[in-house]
Amino acid sequence: MHMHKLEKMWLGIGVSMLAVFLVVLGVMTFSQGIAPPNEHVHHIDPTKVNETAPFDKPELKQIGDNEYEAVMVAYAFGYDPMEPMEVPAGATVHFKVTSSDVVHGFEIPGTNVNVMVTPGEVSQVTHTFNKPGEYLILCNEYCGIAHEMMKTTLVVK
Amino acid sequence: MTTTQTKPFDRKDGQLVLAHILFAFGALLIGGIAGMLQGMVKGGTITLPANIGYYELLTAHGVLMALIFTTYFIVGFLYSGVSQTLGGKLLPLTKKLGWIGYVLMSVGTLIGVVVILLGKASVLYTFYAPMKASPYFYIALALVVIGSWLSGFGIFYQYIQWKKSNKGKLSPLFGYMSVITMLLWQIATIGVALEVVVQLIPWSFGWVETVNVVLSRTLFWFFGHPLVYFWLLPAYICWYVIIPKIIGGKIFSDSLARMSFVLFLLFSIPVGFHHQLMEPGISHFWKYLQVVLTFMVVIPSLMTAFSLFATFELNGRSKGAKGLFGWVKVLPWKDVRFFAPFMGMLIFIPAGAGGLVNASNQMNAVVHNTLWVTGHFHLTVATSVALTFFGIVYWLIPVVTGRVLTPRMNRLGIIQTLIWCIGMFFMSGSMHTVGLLGSPRRTAYNTYDDHPDAVLWMPYHVAMAIGGIILFVGVVLIIYNIISLMRAPKGETEYPIGEVSEGSEPTPRFLENWKLWITLTVILIVIAYSIPIIDLIGNTTPGSPGYVTW
Numbered sequence: 001m002h003m004h005k006l007e008k009m010w011l012g013i014g015v016s017m018l019a020v021f022l023v024v025l026g027v028m029t030f031s032q033g034i035a036p037p038n039e040h041v042h043h044i045d046p047t048k049v050n051e052t053a054p055f056d057k058p059e060l061k062q063i064g065d066n067e068y069e070a071v072m073v074a075y076a077f078g079y080d081p082m083e084p085m086e087v088p089a090g091a092t093v094h095f096k097v098t099s100s101d102v103v104h105g106f107e108i109p110g111t112n113v114n115v116m117v118t119p120g121e122v123s124q125v126t127h128t129f130n131k132p133g134e135y136l137i138l139c140n141e142y143c144g145i146a147h148e149m150m151k152t153t154l155v156v157k
Numbered sequence: 158m159t160t161t162q163t164k165p166f167d168r169k170d171g172q173l174v175l176a177h178i179l180f181a182f183g184a185l186l187i188g189g190i191a192g193m194l195q196g197m198v199k200g201g202t203i204t205l206p207a208n209i210g211y212y213e214l215l216t217a218h219g220v221l222m223a224l225i226f227t228t229y230f231i232v233g234f235l236y237s238g239v240s241q242t243l244g245g246k247l248l249p250l251t252k253k254l255g256w257i258g259y260v261l262m263s264v265g266t267l268i269g270v271v272v273i274l275l276g277k278a279s280v281l282y283t284f285y286a287p288m289k290a291s292p293y294f295y296i297a298l299a300l301v302v303i304g305s306w307l308s309g310f311g312i313f314y315q316y317i318q319w320k321k322s323n324k325g326k327l328s329p330l331f332g333y334m335s336v337i338t339m340l341l342w343q344i345a346t347i348g349v350a351l352e353v354v355v356q357l358i359p360w361s362f363g364w365v366e367t368v369n370v371v372l373s374r375t376l377f378w379f380f381g382h383p384l385v386y387f388w389l390l391p392a393y394i395c396w397y398v399i400i401p402k403i404i405g406g407k408i409f410s411d412s413l414a415r416m417s418f419v420l421f422l423l424f425s426i427p428v429g430f431h432h433q434l435m436e437p438g439i440s441h442f443w444k445y446l447q448v449v450l451t452f453m454v455v456i457p458s459l460m461t462a463f464s465l466f467a468t469f470e471l472n473g474r475s476k477g478a479k480g481l482f483g484w485v486k487v488l489p490w491k492d493v494r495f496f497a498p499f500m501g502m503l504i505f506i507p508a509g510a511g512g513l514v515n516a517s518n519q520m521n522a523v524v525h526n527t528l529w530v531t532g533h534f535h536l537t538v539a540t541s542v543a544l545t546f547f548g549i550v551y552w553l554i555p556v557v558t559g560r561v562l563t564p565r566m567n568r569l570g571i572i573q574t575l576i577w578c579i580g581m582f583f584m585s586g587s588m589h590t591v592g593l594l595g596s597p598r599r600t601a602y603n604t605y606d607d608h609p610d611a612v613l614w615m616p617y618h619v620a621m622a623i624g625g626i627i628l629f630v631g632v633v634l635i636i637y638n639i640i641s642l643m644r645a646p647k648g649e650t651e652y653p654i655g656e657v658s659e660g661s662e663p664t665p666r667f668l669e670n671w672k673l674w675i676t677l678t679v680i681l682i683v684i685a686y687s688i689p690i691i692d693l694i695g696n697t698t699p700g701s702p703g704y705v706t707w
Contacts, residue, residue: 002662003413007463014459022449029445029518043698046287046370076706101704102288103370105526109595109610112522116436118370119287120698123437136608140526140597142281144288144706145210148603 046119049073049100060085063094070154072097074104074117077146079137084153091156092128104150105140116141129156165649167246170236171557173255177233178554180263181226181546182639187270188221189632196584196625200618201602211601212279212707219282220273223384223538224301225266230546231391232258232308235335237553238394239312241652242329243319247311254311258304265300268293279707281599283381284357286373289703292361295353302346302353309339327664330411331398331654337418338390341383344678345426348379360703367700371438372693378429379686386425386454388538390418392545395498396465399549399653403494406472407658409464415668417457417464423678424453427685431516435525438698443689444518450685451516458509465502471658493570494562494653497548500574501541504581508536511589528621529592531599532585540581544574547635552653554642561648566641573638576631584624591617 003011049055054071058080063069070093073080079097087093097106097117104117108127115123129135139150191214197203198211205211236255240247247255272278278294316336320328328336352373360368397414401407408414430447433439473484489495511533514520524530551570555562592598596614605611667673 002410004410004467007413007460007467010463011456011459015456018452018455022452025448025517025519026445029441043696045699046701047699076704102701102706103285103374105597107526107595107597114435114522114525114527116433116526118374118436118438119701120370121437134608136605136610138597138605140600141285142212142215142599144704145212145279147212147599148601151605153608 043120044098044122046098046100049098054096055098055100060087060093066091068093070095072106073100074098074106074139074150075100076102076104076144077139077150079150079152082152084134084155086155086157087129088157089132090128090130092126093154094126095124097123097125102143103141104143106137107140108135108137108154110135114140129154132156164245165559166237166556166652167240168559170240170247170252171559173247173252173259174233174237174240174557175554176259177229177236178550179639180259180266181229181233182636184221184225184229184266185632186636188218188226189629191215191218191221193625193629196622199600199602200622201615202619202622210276210279210707212281212599213273213276215599216273216279216281217270220269223282224298227388227538227542228262228301228305231338231387232262232305234391234394234546234549234553235312235338236308237557237652238331238398238654239315239335241331242654243315243332244322248315248318251311251315254307254314258306258308258311261304261307262301263304265297265304267297268300269297272297276707283377285377286357286360286368286370287701287703288707289361289705292358295357295361299350299353299358302350306343306346309343312336312339327411327666328669329654330408330414330657331394333415333669334390334394334398334418337422338387338394340675341390341422341425342387344682345380345383345387348376348429349381352376352380367702369693369698370701371436371698372690374433374436375429375439375686375690375693378432379426380429381432382429382451383425385534385538386421388542390421392498392501392542393418393461395545395549396461396502398655400465400495400498401468401472401655402653403492403552404469404472404489406468406475406655408655408661409467409471409658410661411657412662412664412668413460413464415664417460419668419674420457420460421454422674423681424450424457426678427681428454430685430689431518431521434518434521438693439689443685447685448516448518450681452513455513462506491567491571493567493574494548494551496571497551497574498545500578501544501548504536504544504578505541508533508541511536524592526598527592528588528596528598532588532592535581535585535588540577540585544577547573547577550635550639550642552650554639555645555648555650556652558643558645559647559649560642560645561650562642563645566638566645569634569638569641573631573634576627576634580624580627580629580631582624584621584628587617587620587624591621 044052055073058071058073060070099117099119106117107114111127113125113127115125117123135154137152195214272291272294278290280288280290312335356373359365428447428451430444431451470484473487476487478484478487551562591614
């Protein structure tokens with residue numbers, strides 16, 4: 001198939017840029033672990049979330065030196081634990097979230113924390129909170145009539 | 158405008174085309190009202206009367222705009238070009254399939270709209286399980302899809318018959334592109350048909366207790382991404398085949414145009430995981446593989462950009478334009494049939510760049526489910542595609558009704574295009590910006606207890622509402638223009654089909670080797686989807702019961 005010389009150059013430059021871009025993306029994903037959240041970690045019966053550990057006791061607990069695990073349940077229309085969570089500045093928080101009903105979102109504006117919470121699966125995402133402040137945690141996947149009310153907060157002191 | 162003594166468009170075919178176009182714009186009007194009201198609620202300027210819900214409006218807006226307006230317009234437009242280029246009129250069977258498809262789609266649309274307005278299906282147009290709508294909502298969607306299949310079969314039949322009676326000849330470019338568009342649609346809708354018929358309808362009737370949520374989402378996005386190319390390809394047909402004729406030029410290269418369509422067929426289906434990057438249940442490897450396949454559509458997009466601007470430049474130079482950019486001046490800026498699609502092309506550049514951000518697996522974490530995404534597809538489908546469709550109307554309605562475009566309507570068309578661009582600048586611009594700040598999409602008015610982040614979003618939401626009101630003025634004006642076109646002076650308008658430039662090489666035959674392209678498409682789908690889907694079906698995750706949360 002005939003191609004104009006200029007078109008060959010145009011496509012050549014475009015395709016090379018694309019190749020470089022995809023290689024960078026791949027290297028970051030697989031060797032540096034800068035990947036979208038969570039592989040298939042474990043399943044959970046979505047109708048029995050409240051009786052399945054660790055989701056029977058949703059809580060924030062310290063698991064190391066300034067390292068925390070936040071076990072959370074998303075439901076229409078809120079998150080458990082219901083009371084605001086508090087961590088010191090510089091804390092690394094490992095979120096473990098599942099849903100006890102429909103699909104929800106889990107987004108913390110101002111950070112890269114942004115995952116889907118689907119029933120039957122456990123979503124995991126980690127973030128280090130260096131700046132003190134009150135962080136909003138909100139649902140960004142439509143989940144019903146009061147979807148816009150679904151939120152909680154994380155206070156970094 | 159140009160009136161010549163060519164063979165007039167078949168009147169009976171014209172009725173079928175017109176029925177589709179008018180239904181499409183009826184949907185645009187109702188969807189537009191819903192869209193404007195939503196914008197005003199979100200901006201905090203109005204509250205809806207107690208019995209209308211924000212999410213009901215949002216569902217109606219999404220279904221009517223993204224599924225009904227587009228599908229009707231596309232079927233109508235493709236049938237017009239198929240009638241024009243593949244034999245001069247539709248074959249009896251093609252016409253029959255077209256009408257049966259039209260009736261099925263219309264019955265489906267009416268049932269769907271009633272169920273949505275009754276508040277039985279506020280699940281948005283993505284209807285993610287385990288939110289459970291009325292079974293009649295899913296049946297309505299299935300009817301729309303089946304109707305569109307019949308219309309697609311009509312196009313295939315006409316094409317096959319044309320090939321039989323024109324043995325050894327290269328098919329006309331419009332016909333070829335219509336076949337690819339419908340082939341893409343038929344393959345892609347298999348995913349959503351399986352989801353709706355096998356999973357959702359039995360579950361919604363209560364015949365089965367639970368649904369596999371991640372599988373349903375995967376089947377949805379198997380369809381959901383090629384859906385956007387189903388919107389885009391007819392706009393590309395206009396850009397490749399119609400626009401060269403309107404500007405008085407030639408098609409730059411027939412074979413490259415066909416090649417780019419083939420690449421869209423190959424690379425728009427095995428890519429749905431890039432809509433599911435942020436969810437559990439699918440491994441990094443398959444997500445990354447589909448991200449790579451997603452980016453392959455960059456190649457036909459670059460080819461298209463080159464071809465279109467080559468057509469413009471060659472045409473300008475043949476008219477004596479001098480200098481590096483002299484050809485820009487000789488383009489017919491005052492002809493709405495060129496101006497509206499051209500603004501669509503121009504806006505496709507930032508729109509496509511935003512799409513690259515969405516599909517990149519790390520950057521997606523910043524924008525996923527924020528208003529950035531809404532801003533993105535309001536540039537792609539609601540501007541690039543919609544403006545191209547609007548531009549088509551100004552010659553298509555005159556062609557099929559035996560009328561002519563008047564200078565007054567042409568001027569109103571230019572004004573309509575400008576209103577649309579200005580409205581979209583405010584609306585989509587604010588959506589992009591506030592999305593980067595984290596404001597979630599598909600969310601009614603709330604300031605999250607006046608959280609400082611959310612309060613900061615408010616001015617952008619107000620700007621979105623202002624953009625939405627401007628766009629609604631644009632909707633009213635295009636409806637007015639269509640009514641005027643229906644009452645325009647009688648006369649014959651030529652169907653603008655571009656010719657290939659003399660300098661271009663003959664088209665290689667392998668481009669019409671359908672067995673080859675369909676096989677490659679299937680192989681790519683199998684590579685990208687079979688293992689993850691087997692994994693999803695075979696896994697032991699208990700299913701979800703249904704919930705009505707609205």
